[in-house]
Amino acid sequence: MSASALNPRTTTYEFLGPPGAFLISLGVPICTYALYFGCSEQTGGCPPPLAVSRISAALSDPAWWKGLWDTQAALMYLAWYTFCVVAWAILPGDHVQGTTLRTGVKKTYKINAFSTFLLALGLTVGTITRYGPQSFTFLYEKFVGFITASLIMSIVQAVACYASSFRPGALLALGGNSGNPIYDFYIGRELNPFSFGAFDLKTFNELRPGLILWFLTDISMVCEQATRRGGFSQVTDSLWLVLFFQGLYVSDALYNEPGIFTQMDITTDGFGFMLSVGDLCWLPFVYCLQARYLVFTPIELGVVPSALIVLCNFAGYYIFRTANGEKNDFRNGKNPKNLEFFTTESGSKLLTSGWWGLSRHPNYFGDLLMALAWSLPTGYTTPITYFYITYFTVLLIHRQRRDDEMCEKKYGKDWKKYQKLVPYRIIPYVY
Incomplete structure (x- = not known):
């Protein structure tokens, strides 16, 4: 099959085409930061007192922009992502086949996301047990730095995947080959970029680094409230409920890992900025909003x-x-x-x-x-x-x-x- 027949040109747009892709690519990072600064004890509440002059002064202050970067948080995030890759490589797991690709072949995936989760959870609980809840409050304390680190990782991966998609023989997503670089960068040009053997970057990011980190961030919120209120026995029932509900959801998704191989994200969409920023930045640092709010606004139900x-x-x-x-x-x-x-x-x-x-x-x-x-x-x-x-x-x-x-x-x-x-x-x- 010729390259043009295998990878036909995309003739229809989603998300309002290139303008929509551009606005969403800017909007998602801005919204992630806005949800933090718009609901935070550091800024004075949820929402803080609205003052256009305050916002304008902050955005024009170089110190505010520098405050978005935290070297420690960046190194921690890089270590976390590395841990997930190493855990994928060394932990045992079954090998399952995905759906049939347009080339007529089926990709084989190694599944051990739940084992990775259990290992991360065991290390976390061991740390808290040994050193107390204050030892795991860093995700709350360095929240903005972790957002920035995950955003940079998202951008780097999206750029690398877009550039790699132009190599000969790449299988492109049917919806990501429009020829418009803004749109294709956002939606994802290649179906399975950086796929080596049983490792596939798209499916790896779908369940591991962001999803597990979401729950660990929730645990950090519980530890922060426990540190402030005098122990885990003083943590509010509302925060325990959020931790339990979201922990159940994360556990279920990881335990049922083979179910993702029939989802649209995997079978149809390419891997571009839409999925990279969604998996790595948006998911862990927006979905924990309720837990983060309850740290500084304790509610007994x-x-x-x-x-x-x-x-x-x-x-x-x-x-x-x-x-x-x-x-x-x-x-x-x-x-x-x-x-x-x-x-x-x-x-x-x-x-x-x-x-x-x-x-x-x-x-x-x-x-x-x-x-x-x-x-x-x-x-x-x-x-x-x-x-x-x-x-x-x-x-x-x-x-x-x-x-x-x-x-x-x-x-x-x-x-x-x-x-x-x-x-x-x-x-x-x-x-």
């Missing part, structure tokens, strides 16, 4: 509110896990629940009963319920701590629309028939 929030989270988790279980079983040729399905003219089969008969993306519905449960422990005094569920709702609706567009191109008129059988997109009987 009580038994009944806590129980209701737990119920919300586990309802979401049950839907998320059982829906994904139905999908993964069906894709692997199993149907233990005897679920009904619709067969397209191409021979593909689409579930039309169980959770997948209630909506086309029931796992997203579970995700949204969990996101709500993570925000509820922060109370109702500020809307900023509800940023995650607001952003996540927009993200999942956009992802659902992308998926629907792809399925309509793939299945044609059969997709219209399927939409009549399963009319709801995410939330049954609502949307």
Whole structure:
């Protein structure tokens, strides 16, 4: 197959094309910093007193810009990323195959993300046990420095991947070969850049450095509050709930690592700045917002509110896990629940009963319920701590629309028939 046939030119844009890609590439780092400075005890609250003159003075002060850099934090972050790579290499793990590529081959991946998580967690708990909670507060204390370090890593990887994608024989993403450098840099030009044997940079970043660091950052928040309040017994129930909920989510994702190989990020999207900054910077340092807020705004919920929030989270988790279980079983040729399905003219089969008969993306519905449960422990005094569920709702609706567009191109008129059988997109009987 010729290079032009294997890597056809991208003729349609997402995210409003190059202007949108440019604005998002600037907006994501700015928003990450803004969420810190806009919800921080260092700046005076969540949000701090708004004064345009204060913002203008800060941005025009070279000392403020220098304060975004922390050499210690940068070295720590580099050590953390190195630890993840070494753990991938030396820890045992199964080898599984991904989906068939356009070249007709299947990539083989080594999976040991959960083992890496357990090792990191064991070292963290051992450190805290031996030296006390104050020994693990550095992620809270050097938060801005870690944001900067992860952002630099994101940019370096995105630039390297974009440059590498021009080598002969590179398999490009169907959506990332537009010829516009701004758009292709953002969306990801090569499907699997820096892929050597069982190592693949895209899948490695998807689950390891950022996802595990998110939970370790939550632990650092608990340690910071414990240090301030006189021990772990004095940590508020709200912060324990956030740690538990997000820890469960991270553990589930890492334990079910093979499930990512059928996701759009892996099968369709290239690896560019969109995924690098999302995996390495946005995920660990934005998703911990609720835990970080509760450090300096301790909230005691009580038994009944806590129980209701737990119920919300586990309802979401049950839907998320059982829906994904139905999908993964069906894709692997199993149907233990005897679920009904619709067969397209191409021979593909689409579930039309169980959770997948209630909506086309029931796992997203579970995700949204969990996101709500993570925000509820922060109370109702500020809307900023509800940023995650607001952003996540927009993200999942956009992802659902992308998926629907792809399925309509793939299945044609059969997709219209399927939409009549399963009319709801995410939330049954609502949307």
